[in-house]
Amino acid sequence: MINNNLFERYEKLKEEINFHNYQYHVLDHPVISDSHFDKLLVELRKYEETHPEWITSDSPTQRVGIVPTSKFEKINHPVSVLSLANAFDQKDVIAWRERLIRLDSSVADAQFVVEPKIDGLTVVLHYKNGLFLQGATRGNGEVGEDITSNIRTIRSIPLKIPINNKKIKIPVNLFVRGEVFISLSDFENLNRKMLENGEKAYLNPRNTAAGSLRQLDSSITAQRPLRLFAYTILASDGEIPESQWEVLEFLKEIGFPVSETSELCDGFEQVLELSESWQSRRDQLNFEVDGIVIKINDLYLDKKLGFVGKDPRGSIAMKFPAREEITRLSEIGINVGRTGVLTPYAILEPVEIGGVVVKQATLHNFDYIFEKDIRVGDHVLVKRAGDVIPYVIGPVLDFRNGRERVFKVPDQCPTCGSHVQQVIGEVAWYCMNTACPAQLVRNLEYFVARTGMDIVGMGIKIVEQLVEEKLLGDVADIYRLSMDDLIGLEGFATKKAENLLEAIENSKQKPLNKFITALGIKGVGEVMASELARTFSNLDKLSKATEEQLLIIEGIGPNIATQIVEWFEQERNQQILRKLKEVGVWPQIETDNITRNDNSPITGKVFVVTGTLAQYSRNEIKELIEKLGGKISSSVSNKTDFVLVGENPGSKSDKARELGVNILDEETFEKMVKEL
Secondary structure, rough: OOOHHHHHHHHHHHHHHHHHHHHOOOOOOOOOOHHHHHHHEEEEHHHHHHHHHHOOOOOOOEEEEEEEEOOOOOEEOOOOOOOOEEEHHHHHHHHHHHHHHHHHHHHHHOOEEEEEEOOOOEOOOOOOOOOOEEEEEOOOOOEEEEOOOHHHOOOOOOOOOOOOOOOOOOOEEEEEEEEEEEEEEHHHHHHHHHHHHHOOOOOOOOHHHHHHHHHOHHHHHOOOOEEEEEEEEEEEEOOOOHHHHHHHHHHOOOOOOOOOOOEOOHHHHHHHHHHHHHHHHHOOHHHHHEEEEEEOOEEEHHHHHOOEOEOOOOEEEOOOOEEEEEEEEEEEEEEEEOOOOOEEEEEEEEEEEOEEEEEEEOOOHHHHHHHHOOOOOOEEEEEOOOOOOOOEEEHHHHHHHOOEOOOOOEEEEOOOEEEEEEOOOOOOEOOOOOOOOOHHHHHHHHHOOOOOOOOOOOOOHHHHHHHHHHOOHHHHHHHHHOOOHHOOOOOOHHHHHHHHHHHHHHHHHHHHHHHHHHHHOOOHHHHHHHHHHHHHOOHHHOOOHHHHHHHOOOOOOHHHHHHHHHHHHHHHHHHHHHHHOOOOOOOOOOOOOOOOOOOOOOOOOEEEEOOOOOOOOOHHHHHHHHOOOOOOOOOOOOOOOOEOOEEOHHHHHHHHHHHHOOEHHHHHHHHHHHHH
C-alpha cells in the first residue's frame, strides 16, 4: 500500500531536482549550493532504495544530465557520457570498495588512480584521422550541444594529434572526454578587466567557463581564458591503453593537457591517505576542485564490474565539504581600520560551510557592494576556502521579493561619529578623526603583531583592555607600562604581568625593518620596510628623506613616496617617535655574522617563496634572504629571479614555469648559501 505523504514527497523531490538540474546545466545559473543539491539527491535515492517500484524514466537518478539547450545543434554521443556516484567521507569510500570486492575478489588487490574533480564543464572532443572534428557538451549524457567553433578557441586543446604514435597507433575516430575550466589567477585577472571597463564582475569560475562555451559568437569565447584537462578516452575504433594511468600518460604524450595532480595508488591505503591530504592541497591549486575521483586502474576490471543504474561501479567521486552556501544577509556592518579606512562586512544568518558555522563574511569595500548590487536582506552566495576569511560572492537574484534594502555609505564614523570622506583616486572611505578610538586600537594591534615588534601575549583583547583603562594613548606608551599599571587589572596576576613586561622589553631588540613595519606607514609593508632599512640606517635618516630620494628605491612610486614623507611630517607622529627614542626603542640597521657578497648569486636577486619549507619558517627564510642581499616578493613576475619551492607549492610555481623563472628546491638553496 502506498504511503501518500511519502509518495508526494518523492514526486516533489523529482520536480525540484529536475528544476535545479536545468538551472545548473542549461542556464548556468544555479540557485542552490552543490551541497544542498547533493542532500536532495541522497534523499531521493533513499526513497528509491526503499520503493524501487516508484522509479520511472523521468527520475533524476535515471539520467546523467539534462536536455540540451535549443540554441545549438544537437550531437549524439558515440556512447553514454556518464556521471559518477558520490561519496562524502572515507566511510563511504571504504563501503564502495567492500561492495566491489563482494562482486569480484580481485578488487582487493587492485590499483587505483586518484584524480582531481575539477569544477568545470564536461566536453567531448571528436578527432578523426588525428584532426579535431567536433566538440560537444555532455548534455543529457546521450545527446550534447555542438560547440565546435567555441572549443576551437581554447588554446590548450590540440587541433591536431600525431597519428603515428610510437607506442599506440591513433585510432581513426577518437573521442576524448575532458573538463573545461578557468584558473583562479585567470579569473581574477578577467574580473579586474571587467571592472576597469565598467562592467560587472563574474560570480565564480565554473559558471563563467560554462557561459563562455555557450556563446553563439565564438569571438566572445576566444576572449575568455578557458583551459582544459583531458582525463579519459570515451570511445574509439582502435586500440587504446589498458589502464587508466596509461590513458593519462597516452593523452599527455599526444598533446592533451592532463592534470599533474593525478596519482597512481598501488594499494587502497594510499587512496585513503590521499583523500585526507587533498583537503589541504586543494587550497594550493590554481583551479577549483570540489572533490576527488577514485578509479580502478585496470580498465578491463572496470568494464567487468559494470553499472549500478547509470553509475559505473569502478569509479566514485568523493565530494569535499561545501565551500559555497546560500544564506540571508541580515545587515551590513562596518569596521574602522588603523588608517581610518572603513571596511564593510556582511552579518549573515548562520550557515555551515566546510564544517564551520559562518556568521560574518567580508564585502571587500563599498564599491564591491554597489558593483555586485548586494542589498540588505538579499540571499547571497558565500564562499569559504581553507583559512581564507569567508566572503560574499554576490546576490542570488531569484530569491528577491522586493523587500531588500539598497545600502548607503554612512556620513559618520560608526565608532566616533566624525565625518567620513572618500579620498580622490581611491576606492576606500576614511574616518577623518586621527584620535578615533578604533584607529588607536588597530594601530596598537598592528604595532605589537608578529610582523612588527612581535610582543608575545599582547593580543587584541589586551590592547582593547589597556586602551579602555586609558593606559595607552599611542604605541610609545606600551614601553611606559609598569607592574603597578597591570596588577589589579582583570585577568592580570603577577606572572602574567611579568611575562608581558618581559616581552615588551625584548621587543626593543627588534631590527630596524621590523620597527618600520610596525609604525604602520600607509603603503609600507614588510618588503618595503626591508628596502627602507637597507637604504637608511635609522629612523633619523629615514624621517628626513625626500620624495626624490625615496623614488630611487625599487618598488616605491610617487604615491608611496608622498605617503612616507607626509607621515614623518605629521607632528603627532614626530611626537610618538620622540617618545619611542626616549624609552630606548630606536634600532639601527642590523649587522650579523653573514658577510654580504655583492658577487653572490643571491645579492640583488628577487625571490618568491611558496610551499612549506623543512628547515625554515616563512619569516626565517625571508630574513635570511634579505640578510644575504636578496629581495623578497609576494608574487611571481618577469622581474622574479628565483622561486623557492617547498612541500605542496601553490600556483606560484606554475606561474614560474610559464614565465621561465628559475625554480629552486630547499636543497639547492642551501648549497647556494653554503658557497657564500
